[in-house]
Amino acid sequence: MSKQAVSDTKTANGQTPVAYDPQYILMVKDLKKHFPIKGGMMSQTVGWVKAVDGVTFNLKRGTTMGLVGESGCGKTTTGRTILRLSGEKTGGAVLFNGQEVYDLSAKEMRALRPKMQIIFQDPFSSLSPRLPVGEIIGEAVREHKLVPKEKFNDYIDEVMDNCGLQPFHKDRYPHEFSGGQRQRICIARALALNPEFVVCDEPVSALDVSIQAQIINLLKDLQEKYSLTYLFISHDLSVVEHISDTVGVMYLGNLVEYGAKTDIFRNPLHPYTKALFSAIPIPDPQAKMNRIVLEGSIPSPANPPSGCKFHTRCAHCMQRCKEEAPVQREVEPGHYVVCHLYDQ
Amino acid sequence: MSEELKNTNQTEEQYSLNDDRRVKVLSPGALVVKRFFRNRLAVLGLIMLIVMFVFSFVGGFVMPYGQAEQFYTVTYLDKEYVGVTRNDELRYAVADGQEFGTILQAQFLLALGKGKTEYSYKGEDYTLTEEGADFYSISKADGTVLAIAYKDIVNAADGMEDPAFAVKYEALKAYANGGTSFSADGGDYTLDEEGNILSDGTVIGYISRFVVAPKENGVTITRDFKEKLQEALEDDITEFAYTDEEGVESTYKVSYDATAKVWSVQQKTPSYVYDTYGQPSMKHPLGTDKNGMDMLVRLMYGGRVSLVIGFIVVAIETVIGVILGGISGYFGKWVDNLIMRIVDIFYCIPSMPVIIILGAAMDNMRVDPQIRMLYLMLILGFLGWPGIARLVRGQILSLREQEFMTATEACGIRVSRRIFRHLIPNVIPQLIVTCTMGLGSTIIMEATLSFLGLGVKFPFASWGSIISDVNNSYVMTTFWFIWIPAGICLLIAVLGFNFVGDGLRDAFDPKMKR
Numbered sequence: 001m002s003k004q005a006v007s008d009t010k011t012a013n014g015q016t017p018v019a020y021d022p023q024y025i026l027m028v029k030d031l032k033k034h035f036p037i038k039g040g041m042m043s044q045t046v047g048w049v050k051a052v053d054g055v056t057f058n059l060k061r062g063t064t065m066g067l068v069g070e071s072g073c074g075k076t077t078t079g080r081t082i083l084r085l086s087g088e089k090t091g092g093a094v095l096f097n098g099q100e101v102y103d104l105s106a107k108e109m110r111a112l113r114p115k116m117q118i119i120f121q122d123p124f125s126s127l128s129p130r131l132p133v134g135e136i137i138g139e140a141v142r143e144h145k146l147v148p149k150e151k152f153n154d155y156i157d158e159v160m161d162n163c164g165l166q167p168f169h170k171d172r173y174p175h176e177f178s179g180g181q182r183q184r185i186c187i188a189r190a191l192a193l194n195p196e197f198v199v200c201d202e203p204v205s206a207l208d209v210s211i212q213a214q215i216i217n218l219l220k221d222l223q224e225k226y227s228l229t230y231l232f233i234s235h236d237l238s239v240v241e242h243i244s245d246t247v248g249v250m251y252l253g254n255l256v257e258y259g260a261k262t263d264i265f266r267n268p269l270h271p272y273t274k275a276l277f278s279a280i281p282i283p284d285p286q287a288k289m290n291r292i293v294l295e296g297s298i299p300s301p302a303n304p305p306s307g308c309k310f311h312t313r314c315a316h317c318m319q320r321c322k323e324e325a326p327v328q329r330e331v332e333p334g335h336y337v338v339c340h341l342y343d344q
Numbered sequence: 345m346s347e348e349l350k351n352t353n354q355t356e357e358q359y360s361l362n363d364d365r366r367v368k369v370l371s372p373g374a375l376v377v378k379r380f381f382r383n384r385l386a387v388l389g390l391i392m393l394i395v396m397f398v399f400s401f402v403g404g405f406v407m408p409y410g411q412a413e414q415f416y417t418v419t420y421l422d423k424e425y426v427g428v429t430r431n432d433e434l435r436y437a438v439a440d441g442q443e444f445g446t447i448l449q450a451q452f453l454l455a456l457g458k459g460k461t462e463y464s465y466k467g468e469d470y471t472l473t474e475e476g477a478d479f480y481s482i483s484k485a486d487g488t489v490l491a492i493a494y495k496d497i498v499n500a501a502d503g504m505e506d507p508a509f510a511v512k513y514e515a516l517k518a519y520a521n522g523g524t525s526f527s528a529d530g531g532d533y534t535l536d537e538e539g540n541i542l543s544d545g546t547v548i549g550y551i552s553r554f555v556v557a558p559k560e561n562g563v564t565i566t567r568d569f570k571e572k573l574q575e576a577l578e579d580d581i582t583e584f585a586y587t588d589e590e591g592v593e594s595t596y597k598v599s600y601d602a603t604a605k606v607w608s609v610q611q612k613t614p615s616y617v618y619d620t621y622g623q624p625s626m627k628h629p630l631g632t633d634k635n636g637m638d639m640l641v642r643l644m645y646g647g648r649v650s651l652v653i654g655f656i657v658v659a660i661e662t663v664i665g666v667i668l669g670g671i672s673g674y675f676g677k678w679v680d681n682l683i684m685r686i687v688d689i690f691y692c693i694p695s696m697p698v699i700i701i702l703g704a705a706m707d708n709m710r711v712d713p714q715i716r717m718l719y720l721m722l723i724l725g726f727l728g729w730p731g732i733a734r735l736v737r738g739q740i741l742s743l744r745e746q747e748f749m750t751a752t753e754a755c756g757i758r759v760s761r762r763i764f765r766h767l768i769p770n771v772i773p774q775l776i777v778t779c780t781m782g783l784g785s786t787i788i789m790e791a792t793l794s795f796l797g798l799g800v801k802f803p804f805a806s807w808g809s810i811i812s813d814v815n816n817s818y819v820m821t822t823f824w825f826i827w828i829p830a831g832i833c834l835l836i837a838v839l840g841f842n843f844v845g846d847g848l849r850d851a852f853d854p855k856m857k858r
Contacts, residue, residue, distance in 0.1 A: 113754060
């Protein structure tokens with residue numbers, strides 16, 4: 001799709017070799033996804049929207065990684081690019097169980113699909129409106145022949161039951177359900193395929209708070225039951241704090257900080273993370289909030305600032321930040337940050 | 345089976361009032377149907393369409409006539425039959441073995457003019473005797489009757505020989521003097537009031553002042569008819585009916601031409617002609633057209649043609665449109681570009697001139713009407729698909745980006761299944777609406793073409809071609825039954841399609857809360 005990525009890579013096949021560590025179900029190394037901007041008379045490419053511009057993290061089996069960041073910072077694109085749902089990547093590597101996802105042929109990819117699933121943000125547009133729920137959930141199960149025909153119905157009933165749906169819902173159509181129920185259907189659809197890894201793309205942001213709690217708890221229960229691994233994308237920090245084991249913070253296509261939940265929430269290192277977390281409301285009217293207010297707005301990902309992308313809004317901006325892009329650094333065990341402030 | 349039923353009944357009874365399971369499950373299709381039937385106008389449209397379909401497709405079987413069956417009617421033509429003149433000239437009958445040439449006739453007339461009773465010619469004397477009104481006998485000096493001159497004509501009865509001189513003479517004598525019987529040549533004859541000469545009860549001849557001359561060759565005028573005619577003339581009747589020997593009753597009209605002194609008798613002859621522009625009657629509720637075909641039957645078969653053409657044209661448009669639009673929308677990129685440019689080109693083709701030229705070409709090639717109809721459908725179909733292709737392409741383009749399509753990809757579902765299970769069913773609502781609307785406009789298009797003489801040709805009918813029979817104001821104002829019913833059919837069908845189309849569009853729109 002793009003020739004630009006080639007210059008960033010070191011090997012002939014355009015990939016940085018990544019050593020596979022079996023404890024990690026997913027290893028993402030310097031993942032990039034740029035979208036072309038078409039313009040001009042002949043609709044030639046006049047620029048690139050760098051939606052994901054170098055994301056590196058490893059995800060342990062059976063854990064949940066929260067991915068936070070403000071709108072438009074590339075969280076969703078990261079999730080979809082990992083699942084190979086938005087065309088070809090621009091650069092980097094995505095290793096699922098040690099297998100580079102983008103090396104697979106279309107047929108192999110289809111075979112791998114059930115192992116990695118996604119739950120969408122909008123439960124209204126993510127269900128095919130003209131199919132009954134049973135068909136929506138069971139379609140892919142049948143497609144991949146995951147269960148024998150005679151057990152199919154029982155299997156779907158079981159999955160639906162696990163997701164808090166009644167068996168008689170099978171014959172109904174999506175429009176007959178509430179948002180929460182629809183999200184359960186989406187979860188059921190993903191889980192029916194018996195996945196190992198699920199990208200939860202803001203699964204609760206379209207729901208009201210009481211339903212959010214139900215869904216989050218459902219996801220947690222299911223994780224325990226099926227030992228699932230989640231990549232939980234959200235901009236709701238309290239939800240992320242509740243569900244995650246590790247947390248990644250994204251800013252303008254970059255993963256600026258990444259580490260265990262407790263480390264990130266107790267001890268945010270990156271100036272952006274600090275600012276972001278200072279915005280969490282404290283449920284105490286007496287408490288005085290010490291908010292860090294960021295100036296300006298998020299720059300365009302089509303024309304990101306040089307050096308550290310955050311330098312335009314950073315309170316600790318140095319000359320170096322404007323010129324040189326920082327690299328990911330492990331500041332304390334398992335706590336990575338991309339900031340010049342922590343360069344020793 | 346029955347046990348199962350019982351069980352389900354029991355479980356249904358067990359549901360509490362707020363149990364979800366009590367709510368009836370409706371598929372999106374069923375919902376659309378429900379919403380559609382709540383729309384009164386749409387239901388009206390549906391009823392209109394059903395009526396038109398029953399009228400067109402069932403009506404043809406119910407009616408006893410064929411679509412190209414021509415009907416005949418009897419019209420009466422006044423044909424010159426005979427001319428009747430009252431004889432005002434003296435006619436001559438010469439006795440057997442005597443001579444009475446034209447000179448003698450002239451001499452006789454001269455003498456008669458001078459009031460003389462005798463005249464001579466070439467030394468011979470002749471005596472003329474007035475035997476009755478306008479009846480003279482000419483005799484030689486020796487008293488033998490040479491000839492007679494008369495104005496009342498003695499005719500032979502039908503099939504009889506001309507009466508002999510003596511019979512004529514005696515008959516006229518008796519006729520002139522009001523006698524009822526006479527004898528001549530040793531035979532006895534009677535004379536009745538009508539001037540018939542009877543011998544032993546059979547009519548051998550008759551006496552009449554009138555000369556009846558047939559106007560056409562080969563027509564023999566019977567005595568019976570002459571009598572009837574004479575009666576009519578005497579009574580001054582202008583019209584009378586007469587039944588001839590074969591039992592055919594005809595009406596005759598008598599008119600007198602005073603200058604020629606001729607009564608001309610016209611026979612009203614029945615002629616068997618096409619029942620053109622027949623007024624509505626019990627036999628033909630909507631009358632007949634200019635070819636003498638039953639309008640109601642034509643209308644039914646015409647409806648069949650119009651509707652079938654509509655459906656086939658829309659089917660062709662839809663198949664091409666969905667395939668090309670679907671390919672264009674799903675694959676995008678250069679494929680999309682290519683197909684959409686083709687669509688643009690098709691939009692640029694002015695369809696009317698093309699159809700007119702093709703119609704003229706087919707006229708020239710004398711294409712069979714049935715094949716012509718097929719070509720018409722193909723042409724209309726091939727010219728009409730770009731709209732549908734655009735619609736489908738636009739729909740698929742937007743649906744393709746929907747999250748549920750991403751979900752199918754994430755689930756690893758086959759491409760064919762993605763297209764046919766997820767994309768196409770979501771395009772169908774708009775497609776149905778467009779097609780229903782398209783049906784109406786196609787029927788109008790077909791009617792327009794047929795009206796211009798480019799569409800359906802005789803012997804097939806279509807509503808348009810029926811209306812095209814009305815090509816002048818005389819027909820339009822006089823024979824309303826030709827074009828008004830066809831126009832109403834067209835109106836009802838197209839209006840019905842549009843109502844149903846509108847109803848479907850509203851029903852498919854989930855925002856409709858009615």
